[in-house]
Amino acid sequence: MSQPPSDSQVTPEPHDAPETVAASSYRVRVVAPADYFPATAPKAKTGADEVYFVRSLVRAQLRLALMVAGGFVVILVGIALIVAFWPEIRELTLFHIPLSWLVLGVGVYPILMFAAVLFSRGATKNERMYRDLVKR
Numbered sequence: 001m002s003q004p005p006s007d008s009q010v011t012p013e014p015h016d017a018p019e020t021v022a023a024s025s026y027r028v029r030v031v032a033p034a035d036y037f038p039a040t041a042p043k044a045k046t047g048a049d050e051v052y053f054v055r056s057l058v059r060a061q062l063r064l065a066l067m068v069a070g071g072f073v074v075i076l077v078g079i080a081l082i083v084a085f086w087p088e089i090r091e092l093t094l095f096h097i098p099l100s101w102l103v104l105g106v107g108v109y110p111i112l113m114f115a116a117v118l119f120s121r122g123a124t125k126n127e128r129m130y131r132d133l134v135k136r
Contacts, residue, residue, distance in 0.1 A: 050134075057130040064122045072115045079103060 083089055083100040092099040 053130060053134050056133075057126060060126045060129075061123060064119060064126060068115050068119045068122070072111065075111055076108060079107070 090100055094102055
């Protein structure tokens with residue numbers, strides 16, 4: 001004896017299937033905010049102005065990069081000198097690993113991340129100042 005199919009077992013007929021539409025009819029234009037692309041330079045009024053502004057931006061970015069890299073090197077060399085000239089630090093261990101190795105091997109990464117954040121913020125500030133100069 002076969003039982004009639006219940007509502008959950010009924011298969012839909014082909015004419016009941018939802019109608020498919022081509023994906024191209026669902027196009028949506030997505031626009032980024034105006035300040036999303038900080039590296040794109042707006043149009044300058046003349047060629048000489050543009051060259052001057054671009055050179056000033058490059059100089060500012062180079063100065064920032066040298067300052068951040070110099071600060072990182074000074075901190076790294078300072079840590080190495082402290083470890084080299086303070087014998088008591090060389091004898092300290094943490095989990096059977098010399099503390100000086102941990103400081104130089106692992107402790108440098110938070111300093112490096114801090115330097116990266118500083119550089120990123122400074123570069124964004126320089127580009128914002130450049131855009132403001134070009135808009136004048």
